Amino acid sequence: MKKEKTVTMGVDERYSQWKSMVGVLYDWLANHNLVWPSLSCRWGPLLEQATYKNRHRLYLSEQTDGSVPNTLVVANVEVVKPRVAAAEHISQFNEEARSPFVKKYKTIIHPGEVNRIRELPQNSKIVATHTDIPEVYIWDLETQPNRQALLGAATSRPDLVLTGHDDIAEYALAMCPTEPFVLSGGKDKYVVLWSVQDHISSLAAEAGSNVKMGSKNSQKATESPSVGPRGIFQGHTDTVEDVQFCTSSALEFCSVGDDSCLIFWDARVGSLPAAKVDKVHDGDIHCVDWNPHDINFILTGSADNTVKMFDRRKLSSEGVGSPVYKFEGHEAAILSVQWCPDKSSVFGSSAEDGYLNIWDHEKVGETSGSGGPKGANAPPGLLFRHAGHRDKVVDFHWNPSEPWTIVSVSDDCDSTNGGGTLQVWRMIDLIYRPENEVLAELDSYRTQILGTTP
Numbered sequence: 001m002k003k004e005k006t007v008t009m010g011v012d013e014r015y016s017q018w019k020s021m022v023g024v025l026y027d028w029l030a031n032h033n034l035v036w037p038s039l040s041c042r043w044g045p046l047l048e049q050a051t052y053k054n055r056h057r058l059y060l061s062e063q064t065d066g067s068v069p070n071t072l073v074v075a076n077v078e079v080v081k082p083r084v085a086a087a088e089h090i091s092q093f094n095e096e097a098r099s100p101f102v103k104k105y106k107t108i109i110h111p112g113e114v115n116r117i118r119e120l121p122q123n124s125k126i127v128a129t130h131t132d133i134p135e136v137y138i139w140d141l142e143t144q145p146n147r148q149a150l151l152g153a154a155t156s157r158p159d160l161v162l163t164g165h166d167d168i169a170e171y172a173l174a175m176c177p178t179e180p181f182v183l184s185g186g187k188d189k190y191v192v193l194w195s196v197q198d199h200i201s202s203l204a205a206e207a208g209s210n211v212k213m214g215s216k217n218s219q220k221a222t223e224s225p226s227v228g229p230r231g232i233f234q235g236h237t238d239t240v241e242d243v244q245f246c247t248s249s250a251l252e253f254c255s256v257g258d259d260s261c262l263i264f265w266d267a268r269v270g271s272l273p274a275a276k277v278d279k280v281h282d283g284d285i286h287c288v289d290w291n292p293h294d295i296n297f298i299l300t301g302s303a304d305n306t307v308k309m310f311d312r313r314k315l316s317s318e319g320v321g322s323p324v325y326k327f328e329g330h331e332a333a334i335l336s337v338q339w340c341p342d343k344s345s346v347f348g349s350s351a352e353d354g355y356l357n358i359w360d361h362e363k364v365g366e367t368s369g370s371g372g373p374k375g376a377n378a379p380p381g382l383l384f385r386h387a388g389h390r391d392k393v394v395d396f397h398w399n400p401s402e403p404w405t406i407v408s409v410s411d412d413c414d415s416t417n418g419g420g421t422l423q424v425w426r427m428i429d430l431i432y433r434p435e436n437e438v439l440a441e442l443d444s445y446r447t448q449i450l451g452t453t454p
Helices: 002-020 087-091 196-207 433-444 446-450
Strands: 026-034 043-047 055-060 071-079 102-109 116-119 125-129 136-140 160-162 174-175 181-185 190-195 231-234 240-246 249-257 262-267 273-278 285-290 297-302 307-311 325-327 334-339 346-351 356-361 382-386 394-400 406-411 420-427
Touching: 002 181, 026 071, 026 087, 026 394, 043 125, 043 394, 043 406, 055 116, 055 125, 055 420, 087 262, 116 174, 174 240, 181 240, 181 249, 190 196, 190 249, 190 297, 190 394, 249 285, 297 334, 297 346, 325 334, 346 394
Parallel strands: 240 285, 285 334
Antiparallel strands: 026 420, 043 055, 055 071, 071 102, 116 125, 125 136, 136 160, 174 181, 181 190, 190 231, 240 249, 249 262, 262 273, 285 297, 297 307, 307 325, 334 346, 346 356, 356 382, 394 406, 406 420
16 A cells, blocks of 8 residues: 555656646647546547637547446647747646637547547548457548437447458557558457448449448448458467558558567568568567658557567568667556657657657667756657656557647546546657757847846
């Protein structure tokens, strides 16, 4: 009991220290208390651009205790533009309150809890969801009716159901950047590939005209229409935990799992692995991401608390590969990794330790650290440490149209006995801009800062 109290005090002390620095470290931050934990958060389309802020869609899950249904939530979020918010304004928030910048727009009653959400890059109003069954659900969030999440209410009907798994598929889910393809992995050890276009084409053929997903034709069905896979890929020996497409090819992808393997696939050459790297980590691999700027670099995050970066050009024909670098800055299992869309060498990692770390692999080897709590003693490559969550950071997503802006969610049940926290934030640009630019700008403000003449 005494040990638990010490851990709690450590979290509170860390959080208090972080909160005192918000006005210095952040250009923008919105803190939003969630009644129910969200296991997944994703940006939708940019809706409106104004003088000082932009309005975006945001997709969230609500994992309830069964007293009300599990839901998929569509929210509107206002993101203040860079160098607009005053430091004292972003520092003044109440942890128990809901942010005025985050407003619920629509609720879908989801059949089962929402473990993961992924949006279709070609049309981010279309999303896929994973729950605790073998099937994958596809939703058109604009045409889906708004529902009230009341106990006993009937579930919303997905626009499409993807079939092909033989067992539960909970977490591994990805959408292709170049084609309307969906990728999934599950407990059956399979990686399964679908095309949403297969369903739309079959509808069009039946109707004799073009039919869009979510149209009246598909809504008339007594049950959601379904579509089978284009391919089932076998090579893992345990649960597939995450999958990711190559950003330049709809037929190349990779997967990781509880067998500690990283597997590369090429649908053009068959259903067996194109390359397989064994024992990538000393534990289950929870997440993987493929660099959108340089297709040779892949990130993996594991239960062994580390993130590793691989260069696929340096994998041998025997499937042996050493990481380019191992990033060690978390104290618990890694839950999510994602490359930054704004700079090719930067990525984020979130973990059960409550931290969301921002790394720059080009900084590895430099002696000083920036933004981290340890200063010069920060782990190599650590650019910034977001410590605004008081419990495990289960998911985060870089905003594709707001540079350096992140949404992150934590499941706070272990620390606050329920609920979760959503934060939309952007670190101050002095941290990531080129050093010569920053020094020149600071020098121009030397008089105001020091109160002396140059």
